[in-house]
Amino acid sequence: MSKVEGLIAETKLKELLHRNEAEKQKNAVVWALAIIGAIAAVAAIAFAVYKFVTPDYLEDFEEDFDDDFDDYFSEEDQV
Template sequence: MNIKIDELLAALKKKEEEQDKNTVLWVLAIIGAVAAVAGIAFAVYRFFAPDYLEDFEEDLDDDFDDYFEDEE
């Protein structure tokens, strides 16, 4: 009789540990999915957003070149 009770308690404990592992796994999966969606959204934003700095650098280079051409 004690053996049966010990077996039942061991099975119950094992089931609780397995359930805890599943909960942690689900939480990590949700965090990973949210991170993936955020990463994709950022990549799409960077792809479609205009690069204003590139235009500024081109204008600055043109002004810089004009300055040295005037001295010669």
């Protein structure tokens, strides 16, 4: 009977070892995806801060151009 019990115990031990190896592989994938996600989040936050902080030069240019354009023409010249 001890040989059968030994065989069963060995089988259970092998199952536990294989299960642990599979879980380690899954954990590695989860960690890799978590790191990639964290880097993407930091990059998105940095981009949002950059867009918020940088001034909009085009808006100022358009306003100045409209003012200069109005000075050269009078209302009588318009058709």
